[in-house]
Amino acid sequence: xxxxxxxxxxxxxxxxxxxxxxxxxxxxxxxQPSSEVAELxxxxxxxxxxxxxxxxxAEIKVLLSANINDDQGLLMLAMLKQTLGDHDxxxxxxxxxxxxxxxxxxxxxxxxxxxxxxxxxxxxxxxxLKILDINYKWANSYRELMSIYRYHLKDRREKIEPLLxxxxxxxxxxxxxxxxxxxxxxxxxxxxYTKALRYYNELLPYVPNDTEVLxxxxxxxxxx
Numbered sequence: 001x002x003x004x005x006x007x008x009x010x011x012x013x014x015x016x017x018x019x020x021x022x023x024x025x026x027x028x029x030x031x032q033p034s035s036e037v038a039e040l041x042x043x044x045x046x047x048x049x050x051x052x053x054x055x056x057x058a059e060i061k062v063l064l065s066a067n068i069n070d071d072q073g074l075l076m077l078a079m080l081k082q083t084l085g086d087h088d089x090x091x092x093x094x095x096x097x098x099x100x101x102x103x104x105x106x107x108x109x110x111x112x113x114x115x116x117x118x119x120x121x122x123x124x125x126x127x128x129l130k131i132l133d134i135n136y137k138w139a140n141s142y143r144e145l146m147s148i149y150r151y152h153l154k155d156r157r158e159k160i161e162p163l164l165x166x167x168x169x170x171x172x173x174x175x176x177x178x179x180x181x182x183x184x185x186x187x188x189x190x191x192x193y194t195k196a197l198r199y200y201n202e203l204l205p206y207v208p209n210d211t212e213v214l215x216x217x218x219x220x221x222x223x224x
Contacts, residue, residue: 037064041077046085056080071100087114103134121152132163139174142167142181157189176206193220
């Protein structure tokens with residue numbers, strides 16, 4: 001049987017204590033994400049992360065380790081997952097953010113983009129309509145809905161007319177955009193060429209050198 005001398009034993013005990021302290025520091029360091037955070041930041045990415053994205057992910061881990069409900073950290077993570085093709089993971093996080101702040105547009109807009117890009121046009125439409133219900137001055141939603149109705153949900157086109165007319169009357173900051181969308185609506189969607197001509201003429205002062213607008217005005221005049 002081997003014995004350890006008192007002197008040697010003291011060294012061994014000291015080393016054990018140091019090792020325990022080091023392990024404890026590693027395990028409980030604030031720089032180490034908890035298992036909950038580690039699970040949250042998993043990404044089903046479709047490609048390798050760039051150096052910049054690796055840096056973003058490191059920042060996200062710091063933010064979420066301090067507060068797993070940190071708005072900025074969750075939004076950054078959702079956007080990173082969206083960029084990397086992890087659409088389900090991104091949607092889950094955007095839903096959480098929407099629950100925190102129901103009137104915040106960014107999570108809704110980003111979810112709508114994912115749904116549109118993945119061919120889920122009904123869900124994209126639903127979210128764009130919700131955005132306009134929250135803020136009728138969100139100009140991008142008018143354009144997105146026009147695209148959805150023009151190429152995909154053609155049987156729902158009439159839903160956009162009252163929205164465009166409301167924006168036309170109440171959103172002077174986007175007057176040109178509203179006029180342009182109304183001209184397109186009446187020209188292509190409703191085939192009401194009298195109203196289309198009216199709005200193209202109203203658009204002309206904003207784009208006096210636009211050859212397409214000038215040509216379409218002439219074509220509509222010739223239809224009379």
